[in-house]
Amino acid sequence: MNRQKFSKRRLPSIPFRVLVIGRANAGKTSILQRVCETTESPVIYRTSLNVDGTKRREKVILHPSSERGEHKIRDELVFANHEGYVFHDSRGFESGSEEELRRVQKFVMDKSQEKKLKDRLHAIWFCIPMDSERPGLDMLHFNDICPDRNEVPLVAVFTKYDAFMHMMRCKVEDDDDGAGLPAENQAQTVFENEFLSRLDEKHKYVRLEARETLR
Numbered sequence: 001m002n003r004q005k006f007s008k009r010r011l012p013s014i015p016f017r018v019l020v021i022g023r024a025n026a027g028k029t030s031i032l033q034r035v036c037e038t039t040e041s042p043v044i045y046r047t048s049l050n051v052d053g054t055k056r057r058e059k060v061i062l063h064p065s066s067e068r069g070e071h072k073i074r075d076e077l078v079f080a081n082h083e084g085y086v087f088h089d090s091r092g093f094e095s096g097s098e099e100e101l102r103r104v105q106k107f108v109m110d111k112s113q114e115k116k117l118k119d120r121l122h123a124i125w126f127c128i129p130m131d132s133e134r135p136g137l138d139m140l141h142f143n144d145i146c147p148d149r150n151e152v153p154l155v156a157v158f159t160k161y162d163a164f165m166h167m168m169r170c171k172v173e174d175d176d177d178g179a180g181l182p183a184e185n186q187a188q189t190v191f192e193n194e195f196l197s198r199l200d201e202k203h204k205y206v207r208l209e210a211r212e213t214l215r
Contacts, residue, residue: 014118015086019073019108021145022127023092023138027159031127031208036082045076073107092127093140101141108145112152124154128195130164139198156199161209164191 022028033039044060060075077087090104111121124145128138145154168187191207199205 013083015084017086017088017111017118017120017122019088019090019104019111019121019124020127021090021092021104021124022129022157022159026092026127026129026138027208028089028127031125031157031159032077032079032085032087036079036085038079038081040079040081042077042079042087045078046072047074047076073103088121092138101144104145105147108152109147121152124152125157126154127157127159129160130158130191130195131160131167135194135198139195142198143200154203156203156205158191158195158205158207161207165209 020028020032029041032042045057046060047055047057050056057076073088073090075088077089079085088107090107091100093100108121108124111119114120126139126142126145128135132138139156142154142156146152165183165187168190169183172181172183172186196205
């Protein structure tokens with residue numbers, strides 16, 4: 001084999017495809033904008049079939065007055081200034097919707113079995129806002145996303161940690177139940193007992209705060 005010729009071959013440019021799960025106001029859009037270094041809204045594309053069976057990809061225009069947030073999980077969200085990512089969005093399971101869970105499971109299964117690497121799902125980011133007093137609802141079905149145990153990495157992304165810390169500081173000031181422990185210590189205990197305890201040991205997590213911490 002001609003090594004010089006091989007070394008000059010260009011590898012295919014494959015965007016990183018991510019399914020982002022989380023309810024409204026979970027901080028999903030802010031995360032995507034931060035990752036893609038932009039403040040713009042993503043462009044939405046939808047793929048459909050022509051009469052002859054071929055596929056066509058069209059831009060979707062959502063009207064804020066009637067269709068805001070009504071894009072589908074199979075729609076592709078792309079930022080114009082960044083071609084390195086393709087995102088898919090799910091609204092999460094705060095309402096306990098079994099229908100939404102089945103929709104997500106089917107999407108994950110279908111995309112994990114795509115023949116072409118560029119069409120496969122490469123990661124799942126499950127966004128969990130920590131300013132909620134009901135983490136059980138926000139994390140409902142976290143461990144059910146991949147029923148066939150496929151190899152798509154599932155990452156818990158804990159957002160709004162700063163808001164959570166503000167809540168804990170107010171709690172410490174209002175009562176004496178913390179036995180004199182600083183708010184930071186109490187916050188870490190609550191984080192471990194109420195949030196991390198709901199994850200399987202195999203799952204990774206990211207906690208977003210003023211200084212982002214990766215676990």
